[in-house]
Amino acid sequence: xxxxxxxxxxxxxxxxxxxxxxxxxxxxxxxxxxxxxxxxxxxxxxxxxxxxxxxxxxxxxxxxxxxxxxxxxxxxxxxxxxxxxxxxxxxxxxxxxxxxxxxxxxxxxxxxxxxxxxxxxxxxxxxxxxxxxxxxxxxxxxxxxxxxxxxxxxxxxxxxxxxxxxxxxxxxxxxxxxxxxxxxxx
Amino acid sequence: xxxxxxxxxxxxxxxxxxxxxxxxxxxxxxxxxxxxxxxxxxxxxxxxxxxxxxxxxxxxxxxxxxxxxxxxxxxxxxxxxxxxxxxxxxxxxxxxxxxxxxxxxxxxxxxxxxxxxxxxxxxxxxxxxxxxxxx
Numbered sequence: 531x532x533x534x535x536x537x538x539x540x541x542x543x544x545x546x547x548x549x550x551x552x553x554x555x556x557x558x559x560x561x562x563x564x565x566x567x568x569x570x571x572x573x574x575x576x577x578x579x580x581x582x583x584x585x586x587x588x589x590x591x592x593x594x595x596x597x598x599x600x601x602x603x604x605x606x607x608x609x610x611x612x613x614x615x616x617x618x619x620x621x622x623x624x625x626x627x628x629x630x631x632x633x634x635x636x637x638x639x640x641x642x643x644x645x646x647x648x649x650x651x652x653x654x655x656x657x658x659x660x661x662x663x664x665x666x667x668x669x670x671x672x673x674x675x676x677x678x679x680x681x682x683x684x685x686x687x688x689x690x691x692x693x694x695x696x697x698x699x700x701x702x703x704x705x706x707x708x709x710x711x712x713x714x715x716x
Numbered sequence: 717x718x719x720x721x722x723x724x725x726x727x728x729x730x731x732x733x734x735x736x737x738x739x740x741x742x743x744x745x746x747x748x749x750x751x752x753x754x755x756x757x758x759x760x761x762x763x764x765x766x767x768x769x770x771x772x773x774x775x776x777x778x779x780x781x782x783x784x785x786x787x788x789x790x791x792x793x794x795x796x797x798x799x800x801x802x803x804x805x806x807x808x809x810x811x812x813x814x815x816x817x818x819x820x821x822x823x824x825x826x827x828x829x830x831x832x833x834x835x836x837x838x839x840x841x842x843x844x845x846x847x848x849x850x851x
Binding site: 677 | 790818823824
């Protein structure tokens with residue numbers, strides 16, 4: 531029986547929404563504050579953003595699963611599709627396309643034409659190596675880890691750096707099996 | 717009219733993180749509840765292994781003479797266990813609603829630490845409202 535998750539649009543409708551500009555500007559001021567706190571150490575800010583995304587992801591996944599009544603995906607291809615079409619639509623209001631699969635189906639790209647977080651944003655000279663939206667990569671990592679998939683995620687193309695589209699690479703590292711509770715020696 | 721006796725939430729390592737009795741008769745003391753939760757957690761895991769069908773995830777419902785027990789396993793490993801009167805309908809839907817309440821009022825609470833006991837007033841309130849509207 532095919533799990534009926536609905537399209538992202540269906541799930542997007544009843545979810546409480548906030549003004550996208552408010553969201554974008556809040557994110558922007560947060561990145562600005564991180565840069566100040568870390569004294570312009572761009573690498574540290576990149577790591578921090580990804581970590582914050584991870585912490586969001588581990589909690590977000592339950593909301594996603596609860597509101598869409600999603601059941602387990604059969605393989606990584608399905609997972610990528612669900613993330614791109616349902617997940618991103620539900621939380622960011624945009625959909626991504628899944629492309630550039632590698633030979634064993636463990637790595638793919640999510641192509642986002644439009645990234646709402648970067649509206650109105652320009653990267654000045656000294657912050658050219660800032661991964662502005664790396665929080666999104668962290669969210670993927672955190673959320674998928676809670677459903678036993680260890681992934682790595684990073685930006686390959688970024689519209690902030692002059693590319694045409696945003697491309698996020700998603701690589702499946704391993705599928706962790708559930709541990710059974712009767713191996714403890716306590 | 718449904719009669720719901722209690723709700724227990726178990727984290728992915730088998731620890732009790734939430735327990736609420738909705739009727740006088742079902743009161744269980746916390747330590748005992750913690751033991752019961754870990755036993756249930758192990759039983760649930762064993763039942764998944766015992767199942768001849770591949771891909772089964774463990775006990776969903778237990779029927780006894782005086783109560784029914786419904787267990788919902790979220791894909792993230794958290795278990796929601798509801799006990800109710802025999803022949804009560806709509807418990808799966810209720811569990812799904814409780815899962816949504818958990819994702820809204822527990823996980824979004826910035827002071828809630830993952831896998832720790834749940835002490836969120838908003839969750840308690842919404843849960844009580846939901847249970848009252850069903851029984």
